[in-house]
Amino acid sequence: RRQAEAGRIREKYPDRIPVIVEKAERSDIPDIDKKKYLVPADLTVGQFVYVVRKRIKLSAEKAIFVFVKNTLPPTVVRLICFLVSDAAALMSAIYEENRDEDGFLYMTYSGENTFGSPFLLA
Template sequence: MNYFQFKLDNKLSRRSTESSQMLQKFPSRIPIVLEKAWNSRLSQLPKSKFMCPGEYTEQQFVTCVRKKLALGSETALFVFVNGVDLIAGNSLMSDVYNKEKDDDGFLYMVYCEQDVLGGN
């Protein structure tokens, strides 16, 4: 799937070089491109590229994203790998990366919300 804006804005060779450089500089971290889902009402994060510690679980990564978005407890945040797959909260990000990374070396994810507990 090629609906990630980062892919549209950057050629494969540039993306591959960038992820390789990031991995070389920070070998224990995961290069992630995280973009807002097209139908999400959440705010856009100021940047789309992240370096996540490989030992983080998916839930720890989501917690970091929640903080960056300043979400209250009434809003559930969902993160989908490659825009379609939910992953278990206890999955290690390094395992997700090794299984789901793109040919360019990045792990692509999208985020969206779901109101809970009577929210709108």
């Protein structure tokens, strides 16, 4: 069902990226009020994180970690943390490298680095 939805979205809005954002389990950071986003392909990760911060009403002094869950290959789950150096990466590049087989890009956020040592985007 989601695969068909993502296909329709990409067909109708080819310059947009379908993204689903969820809070990490056991995180004490606020819940986000909207989970599905249609993000401009040329938006940077830093700009999107700013959108997430605003949606959860997170104050400037609080840290936020944003992760992408990459399920390719299917047997391996990699969690990637976007650090300051990765903030300039375009959402379109992140989407192409990390989209789920259903066509959505899944992102998880947390107020702490709940996933241990992060992998850096090359």
